Amino acid sequence: MNRYNTPNRLSTDSGKKYYPTFRYPTIVEKTTDVYIIGSFSDRLDNLAYAYYKDPTLWWIIAEANNIGKGDLLVPVGKQIRIPTEITSIIEEYSALNNL
Numbered sequence: 001m002n003r004y005n006t007p008n009r010l011s012t013d014s015g016k017k018y019y020p021t022f023r024y025p026t027i028v029e030k031t032t033d034v035y036i037i038g039s040f041s042d043r044l045d046n047l048a049y050a051y052y053k054d055p056t057l058w059w060i061i062a063e064a065n066n067i068g069k070g071d072l073l074v075p076v077g078k079q080i081r082i083p084t085e086i087t088s089i090i091e092e093y094s095a096l097n098n099l
Contacts, residue, residue, distance in 0.1 A: 025092035027064040027083055034082040038074035045072055051082050060089055 011017055034051070036042075044058035044067070052060075062068025064081050074080055083089060093099075 020097075022093075023096040024059065024063045025089055025096060027060065027089055029081065030083065030085060032084045033064075034084055036080050036082065038076050038078045038080050040076055042074035042076075042080075043072045044068050044074060047074065047080070047082065051084070052086060057086065057090075060086055 009017055010020055036047075044061050045055040047061055048058040049055040058068065058072060061080065061082055064083050065078075067075065067078075067080075
């Protein structure tokens, strides 16, 4: 679910295109989640690719850890939770945003 390829692109009265604000689901902790400690070169998009084979799903890891507001870098030394059961997360994201 690439949040930038959605059909919900809007236009102002003057024709300027923009994306609406997206809402994100609450990502509940599960026993299947994986935990890592952030290292110097870790980025959210690279972790998403490593665990989900899709770098555009970086927002799942960001939301689960309350990080990624303006920066894809993972804080060094911070424990990061990586949800592994993402189907329901993506479905809820789609429902919340009418996708």
